[in-house]
Amino acid sequence: MASGIGFKGTNRCFPFWEDYQQCYFSSNDKTHSDCSPAREDYLECLHHFKEIARVRAIQAVERQNYAKSKANGTDHKIISLTGEKGA
Template identity: 40%
Template structure:
């Protein structure tokens, strides 16, 4: 689409990047001087950096979801065990026995 015409007759989405790259390439002494403009143009065409960023974000989101599931499972197990032995964990029985012994 370097011609500048898009699908509907207007300028293509990357035409301005192409113009910048072409202008730099025409004026540069060495082609290496235009790597930034070339990178911008290729990113506009192929979206490689955008796709890599989206993949990294998705991977991080999946990792955080897995960690949250593990944390939720652990807290659920702790809650279940606390519910099963709540009376003894609170020390209600031991304290009442000690109070009776102390009063006698």
């Protein structure tokens, strides 16, 4: 990562990068395993892997609830987190 300052100001993940970089260079461990939490935070900020997995898990439960309610004859609507209608 470069300076972290772009055309529109500071990158939103730059503070996480600074934390990881500080941990990495101050670590006495050659594998830098003590910096894993800081690295995970930085990668989550960049790619949202955990957030996406959580949204998919919530959507799967919603679909199951919808299928069960349809079988029981009750009314259960699916909540869309992406702005789409229905499922």
